[in-house]
Amino acid sequence: MGSSASSDPDDVSWTLLDLDELVDAYWHTVAPAMREDGFDPEVDRPTHAWLSANGFRGLVYALREYHDRSFGEFWADDLGLDREVEGYDWGIDHEATVDLLEAYIESRRERGELSDSSADTLRYRIAKYVRAYRAVNDADDLLGPVAPDSDAPAYEATDAAWAAFDRLDDELAPRTMRRVHEAVDDWYAHLFRRKRAAVNPVAGLEDEYRWSRRAADSDEQPSNPALDPAHVRALYDAASTPSERLLVVALCGWGLRSGEVAALHRSQLVLDPPNEDVPYVDFEERKNGPGEVSILYGRDAAAERLAELGARDQWNGYLFPSARSASGHRTRQTILTWFDDVAARAGLPDEIAGEKPVPQMGRRFWYDAFSATQEAILAEVGEIAEEQGSASAEVVLREYLSPARRRELRRAYMRDRLARAFGVDSA
DSSP states (O other): OOOSOOSSGGGOOGGGOOHHHHHHHIIIIIHHHHHHTTOOTTTOOOOHHHHHHTTOHHHHHHHHHHHOOOHHHIIIIISOOSOOGGGOOOSOOOHHHHHHHHHHHHHHHHTTOOOHHHHHHHHHHHHHHHHHHHHHHOOSOSSGGGSTTOOSOHHHHHHHHHHHHHHHHTTSOHHHHHHHHHHHHHHHHHHHHTTSOSOOTTTTHHHHHOHHHHHHHTTTSOSSOOOOHHHHHHHHHHOOSHHHHHHHIIIIISOOOHHHHHTOBGGGEEOSOGGGOOOEEEOSOOSSSOSEEEOSSOHHHHHHHHHHHHTSSSOOSBSSBOSSSTTSBOOHHHHHHHHHHHHHHHTOOSOBTTBOOOHHHHHHHHHHHHHHHHHHHHHHHHHHHHHTTOSOHHHHHHHTSOHHHHHHHHHHHHHHHHHHHHTOSOO
C-alpha cells in the first residue's frame, strides 16, 4: 500500500489508498503545498488547475475512478471543510445526542483547548464513530444506553459501542483507529464527568485492539497484509458447504468487509441484471466504498447458497441467517470464527506478514488484485500514449477511452485474475 504520510506527491500511490487514507494524504501532502503558495488548506478549496500544476492530479483521478466522487465532494463530505458548525451532519437524527456532541466541541473551544481547525478534526473523528454506531446498531440515540437512569444493563451499552469499533477496525488503519478512539473516549468521559452518563462504554478498548502497537509495527511491515492467490485457492478448496464457499467468495472475490458479509440479504444480489450487464451486490448506504460491487467471480456460489436457503420452510432472506439474533443475521464475530475454521482446514500459515490470518486479508487481496489490474491496463495503453505523444498512460486512459471501455477493460482483467486465484476458468 502507498504511504499517506509523504510530503512529496510523487511518493503517494493515490489509487491504492482508501478514503480515510486519502484524507490523511490531503493533510500531509496537499495542505503543506497550499501553505507554501499562501493558501489556507482549511478554508481555500484548491482548483483543479492548481492541483494539476502541483502534482496532485493523481488524487483527483483516484477519487473519480476508485471512489466515484469529485474533489468537491471529497472536500465537503470527507474533509468536512464546506460545513458550518451549526450545520454539521453527524449522520443521526437524535437531537439530544447531537446537542451534547456539539456542546462538547464548544466546551473544548471555549476553554481554549481547540483551534477552529482542531475542532473540525475532532468533530470528524467522533462522527466516524457515531455513523458506525448507527449503521451497526440501527439506532440514533447514543445517550439512552449510557444514561444514569437507563434500565438497560451496562454490558449492552458496551456491546453496542464495541460493535461500532469492530466495524471501523475493519476499515481504518491502526493510527486512524487510535485517534478516533481517543476522541470518542474523551467525549464519553466528558459525559460521565457531567453526570450525563453512568458508564464509558469504550474505556479500555486500546488494551483490546492494541492500535498503538499495530501502528508501530506497520513501520516495519504492512498493517493490512493480503492473502496471496495460493491462500485464496486453498481456502476455496477447503470450503465444504455452500455457506463456506459463499463466505470465501464474498471476502476474496467481491472484496466485502466481514460485517457486510454477515448482513448480506438476497435483495442485495442482482444476479441477472438487464442489458447483459455483470451481476452485482447492491448497497443502498455504503459510506466508504462503491454502492455497487460487481460480481466478476462467484455468481454460481451465490446462486447455490440462495437455492439451499430457498428450500427451507422459513427463511428471512439473509444469506447467513440467525434465528437467535435480533438483527436476523449472523454477527461479524461469527464470520471471523467461520473464517478461522476454513483457514485451519486450508492449512494457511499461522502468520502472514506477521499477522494472524483474518477476513480483512481477503478484502486486501481483492484490492491488491484490483490495483494490479489497473497497472496492467496502464501498461497496455502505454503504446497508445507513445503514439499520441503523451508522456502519461493515465492521460490516455482518461482522455481517449470512454468510461464504458475503461470498465470493460477493468472487468476483463479482474475476472481473469480472480478466476486464476480460485483455480477455475469461469465465474
